[in-house]
Amino acid sequence: MGATLSGLAVLLVCVVTLGLSVFALRLSRRTSDFYVAGRTVSPARNAAAIGGEYLSAASFLGVAGLIYDQGVDALWYPIGYTVGYVVLLVLVAAPLRRSGAYTLPDFAEARLESRAVRHLCAALVVLIGWLYLIPQFQGAGFTLRLVTGAPAWLGGLIVLLVVVGSVAAGGMRSITLAQAVQYWLKLTALAVPAGIILAVWWTTRGPAPAVSSEWLQPFTGAEPGDHHLYRTFSLILALALGTTGLPHVVVRYYTNPDGSGARRTTVRVLALIGIFYVFTLVFGVLGRAYLPRLEEGMRHDTVVLRLPAEVVSGLSAEVLTAALVGGAFAAFLSTSSGLAVAVTGVLNQDVVRPLLARVTRGDHSEVTGFRFAAVLSAVIPYAVSQFFPEVGLAAFVTLAFVVAASTFFPLLALGVWWPRLSVQGATAGLLTGAVLAVGALAATVLTDTPTGWPGALLEHPAAWTVPTAALVAVGVSRATPHGIPRTARRTLVRLHTPEGVTG
Template identity: 80%
Template sequence: MDTTGLLSTLAVVVVCAVTLWLSLFVLRLSRRTSDFYVAGRAVSPARNAAAIGGEYLSAASFLGVAGLIYDQGVDALWYPIGYTVGYLVLLVLVAAPLRRSGAYTLPDFAEARLESRGVRHLCSLLVVFIGWLYLIPQFHGAGFTLRLVTGAPLWLGSLVVLVVVVLSVAAGGMRSITLVQAVQYWLKLTALAVPAGIVLAVWWSTHGAGPQVPDSWTLPFTGRDPDEHYLYRTFSLILALSLGTTGLPHVVVRYYTNPDGSAARRTTVRVLALLGIFYAVTVVYGVLGRVYLPTLEAGVRHDTVVLRLPAEVVPGLPAEVLTAALVGGAFAAFVSTSSGLAFAVTGVVNQDVIRPIAGRLTGGDQPEVTGFRIAAAGSVLVPYAVSQVFPEVPLASFVTLAFVIAASTFFPLLALGVWWRRLSVQGAAAGLVTGAVLAIGSMVVSLTRNTSTGWTGALLTHPAAWTIPAAFAAAVGVSLATPHGVPAGAGRTLVRLHTPEEVTQQR
């Protein structure tokens, strides 16, 4: 193993050790059920915003966005814009009401709003599916990152993330991973921004001007085939990313940890700033990557541009140190995002699978924390096993599939559940099923039949523009046809969701 491999391995070890140390440090504070599920509902806006940034900025953000910008030019800037705008939608529509719902998980919210176990079970299945779909690229990213710099087998990087995530989530639940993710946001930002600043400074000192890239890279849709309908594809992508954020289970669950609805809104404003800073740095890697690495060898992934760039700009040991820092930051991204996803899935599996089974077997004596830790292990092992046989795909593109499904299912449920009193149980179920079937069906057809050209390819590979309206139409239409399915307490629930805590505390 060369010097780069040794330094990168050391960086990975440091990230994993810090993660586990922080988890064990917080373990003594996690004793109650609310500590494990919502960190005692006492997380400040500043820490919660950093934690959200830590879990949201995944492998797709740390490596994938820069790779897409390198490959597609300005056309790929819609990815970071969409990711960030999603929090603006969340701020306006659901951030404060979600906190006021008093729920622990997204299925909890659905049951409290609609008073239906059936809708809850549908939500639970979707949370698990979306969480596992999002976890697979995290394991892939960890595997190819470690292989690139050390030559290790693909399974080793994935296994490292698996072990660290299970231990950190099981140790202290939400209270534990909140601190871990908050620290990892700043670690990731530092690991990405410092090498970017050094590389940019070297370029500027050498050339005295900004990097020059081909015109086709800086103009939207340049050289694109008009028959591929890129305007539609871009519009559908923006919808998926901006509305899908609101429906991602690991994002939504973080808002249950704020003290009140006002704190939830302040958290979101801070998140917008933190994401904007981070994504601005990824553009540097995309632009300079195009300058220093105008072409990549056959079979080399665009995701690796971030890790390859320092060696092209800075010679010797400095390049090796910068590469090691980027590897450490990448692993922080894999671990923090995987922890958030694992927690979201764990909470649902524990409440809807482990606890009912344990209750029947033990007469209800199964400790809550024990069930949570069992669920944590199972929730990560399944996607890890799938990732070992699933073909590798570009990180950002694969993660977009999870956004499409979330936007087509949970976004209509949350938007209507928070703002429309006449949503019925049957309507909510119809919206969830319609969105899930159409989004997942499109995904399966596009992957298995390799349909990527013409209108058929555009509609199947970027279905959000029609699956989201279809889900809304199904939910609204069925609700209007089934007024008897509107929960009796819907009015009281909506009043609670929209009444500021300052008002309720004065009563």
């Protein structure tokens, strides 16, 4: 019975997602509809859509699992995720919208007038998007396997098919409404079970959480030489600055009508994701009360799905679990859709469309290319996810944040606020950040991580990769003034001038 209810919950979420996408399809007619939803999305709907795509598997399942495992130190994850939008609000939200770009590579080319920088940004968008997509497919696989016994590949395949169908149908226009609805689905699916579990624990005077003193103390690693203060600082930096460089987040700001709308969107996003993370605490803390120890081989990410059966029994437990499974799949679908749109736009503009232009003529080549790119953007990371070693959802997603913070954050911050950024400086900064971040992360995944400072620096590299990339970009720019675009100051004036101001 429990497996049937969970399967029905997954089916319902998939049907709702596809139904909303098809409903919005009738509005997708122009190129801008596919890339930026015609730039007509209101701040309220855009904020809900951002909440839908930003609160991924790492937020729905991973954060509670980290709180369960690491205690109060894991609270830095939701704090970092939320602070990232404050950075966006202050530094780049309105200027990004005023740039008139469709994608991050569009912005880079418009700001620096360089096709080389554009192509480099396109490659990084694809890399970050696929790094973020892999854990969504893996999370869908182990979630469906846990509750129904289905093979691990099936959950990811369901997400793949729904995402490709939604994105290919009408691009950003199709998924915006679906993502806005999915945010409220996720919030309800998490909040209602959390409230019921908390009420049962409170009224029955349930067991106290079985935790160690380290679980309750901040900055305490498993070993004295873990340098946990540094690790925490570097993690916060990666999450806070990486948000600014996430392609599926940045592209959302191009859908607002103007820069003021972009700022209002960000304020609403802060409230929506802050409310969501409150309920993850319930599962992390009460998981320690009802599941003081997980059986060997069980992932901490499964605590959210396992907890209802430990607190209530019978049909009640099955219904609560099914609701959580449905919410988890809403997270997988909404985040994967946003990532797929961001990657699709870049693949179409920089890879697929140039190829199609050689063999296709007519007004519909743009849409044809977009839909073909949508298939590529999701199929490739799904295939990789079937062979990639399983890593905790929140930890895996953090890899994408580190790369984004080390590459796109310096580019956006300097590109929006510093007129002396040169083409050579931007290129050097992007390459430095990418090589350092990817190299450090590859060393931790593919080799035995050393202990002490070397291990801390490799596992949490943002604290040194981000400033290094920024300093390289500044230093090379100062050494190559001839590479500064002639229109740089004019571009910055346009980025910072409110739309209502007329000359």
